[in-house]
Amino acid sequence: HLPDGSAPSAHVEFYLLPYPSEVRRRKTKSVPKCTDPTYNEIVVYDEVTELQGHVLMLIVKSKTVFVGAINIQLCSVPLNEEKWYPLGNSII
Numbered sequence: 001h002l003p004d005g006s007a008p009s010a011h012v013e014f015y016l017l018p019y020p021s022e023v024r025r026r027k028t029k030s031v032p033k034c035t036d037p038t039y040n041e042i043v044v045y046d047e048v049t050e051l052q053g054h055v056l057m058l059i060v061k062s063k064t065v066f067v068g069a070i071n072i073q074l075c076s077v078p079l080n081e082e083k084w085y086p087l088g089n090s091i092i
Helices: none
Strands: 010-017 025-027 055-062 065-073
Antiparallel strands (some): 010 025
């Protein structure tokens, strides 16, 4: 829940680092008033041919309110299996 007690209408912003913001930013659709949203969306970065050295920064927001974030080293991600990551409380 958000600080005011309401359920978030959350979306996820994706940033592929170290690319500039106009190339790297992607965003999901919002899931209205849900405390356990599922995003069944595919995020594509056509410009990327190699995952080595890249970090995917995920930021979860409800409108403009920060909910959580995580940085994922893409060289260590199993591409053919589902994996869950815990969100942190800051953007690093």
